[in-house]
Amino acid sequence: MTATLATEEGSAGRDPSWGINLARAQNARTNAAAELRVSVEAALSRYTSSGALRDLSVTVTAGKLPTGDACLAVRVVCKGRDGEPVDTTVQYPMERR
Numbered sequence: 001m002t003a004t005l006a007t008e009e010g011s012a013g014r015d016p017s018w019g020i021n022l023a024r025a026q027n028a029r030t031n032a033a034a035e036l037r038v039s040v041e042a043a044l045s046r047y048t049s050s051g052a053l054r055d056l057s058v059t060v061t062a063g064k065l066p067t068g069d070a071c072l073a074v075r076v077v078c079k080g081r082d083g084e085p086v087d088t089t090v091q092y093p094m095e096r097r
Contacts (some may be wrong), residue, residue, distance in 0.1 A: 001053065004043050005074065005090045019043060022092060033060040036072050036092065044076070053078045053086065065091065 007019035020043045024035040037060045047053040056078040063073045075089045 001044065001047065001076065001086065002088050002090065003089065005040065005076070006049075009039075009043070020092075021062075033062065033072055036060050036074060040074055040076065052081050054081075055079045063091065065093075067091070 004019060008018050009019040011017040011022045013034070020036075021039045022036075024039045037058050040058050040060075041056070043055060044056060044058075046060070048056055051058055056076070059075045059077075061073050061075075063071050065071050071091045071093060073091050078086050080086055
């Protein structure tokens with residue numbers, strides 16, 4: 001799931017539909033958080049429809065990177081196929097180290 005969240009849609013050679021449509025979530029737009037949430041839910045739908053993830057909850061909040069630049073933090077909470085808890089947070093733009 002984290003790899004899907006860290007991949008921009010269209011950049012994966014094997015499957016261009018894999019990843020997040022980041023064009024929908026520009027930080028400067030007032031509806032960026034809602035657009036990013038929809039994009040994350042769409043990207044993870046392959047896992048929810050197959051039953052690999054269930055009880056998906058996606059929240060998006062505005063924040064700042066250590067550089068002071070604006071970002072959107074996406075938190076995904078769900079259960080895996082066997083009911084194990086999953087809790088992942090990713091920031092956009094991606095902070096590269």
